[in-house]
Amino acid sequence: MGDIRRKGPHIIDVTVGDNIRRRRRSLRISQEALAAAVNVTFQQIQKYERGANRVSASRLYEISRALACDAGDLMPRGEWHAAVPGQDWLRDAQALHGRHPRLFAQLTKWPEDRLRLLLVTLQTLHP
Template sequence: MVKIDLRPGSSGSKDGHHNGGTADMAKETPIQPLSRQPDIVDVTVGDLVRSERIRVGLSQTQLGESIGVTFQQIQKYERGVNRISASMLTRIARALGVSVASLFPSDEEAPSGRPSLGAIAGGHELAECYIAISPNERAALLGVARALARRNVD
């Protein structure tokens, strides 16, 4: 670890001697690279965009065309790989017919990094079917879903 003396009157170098300015300091203090992992909030916002896009029945291409970007850019937004600027989030919200606030996680729920049911292909349809069946059928379906989830974890 390199220690740099930043006290008034010091030259800023590790040995206390002035040795050529800021270029030398840059060589002496390594810069940590930023993480390549998407931020959890960006992933959550992207998940909410995807969920709303699916809910209204738009493809990534259709949403992209309506806001002036490619479907590849929509994919990156939805995965949280590329952050969505405030102006772009406003355009997306208008295209989806929702408020900008609805595309942010609520204060009560912390971003988990797991996709919501609405962001998974077939998720909305599954929820609609679940609502349409009887309470006994829901209990049976939930039991099957739990068994499948346990099998995939083990």
């Protein structure tokens, strides 16, 4: 097995960041206010939300408390891989993010049932 090197942030970090940003905005909390609540700079919150910096488990817990949700609510849903059995969903998601970051950002906002339908449709078009 060779050394696998990624360019850019990991897809999981991007998804966690997107979820933090969505929750923060839905509560109308500024980056500055969230940063103060978890004792980091607003620049650090920006980096978390972009996926540029990974959120540690303890920091994710603090952020979830500040955003009045469970830490698990900020994590990606693990059922994506079940939509197309036998495929390496994480590798495919990383490749999609690397080639089309804006498209991937939009897809992460879709409900899981729509993502499943999209994946099944794509499988029938390109067997």
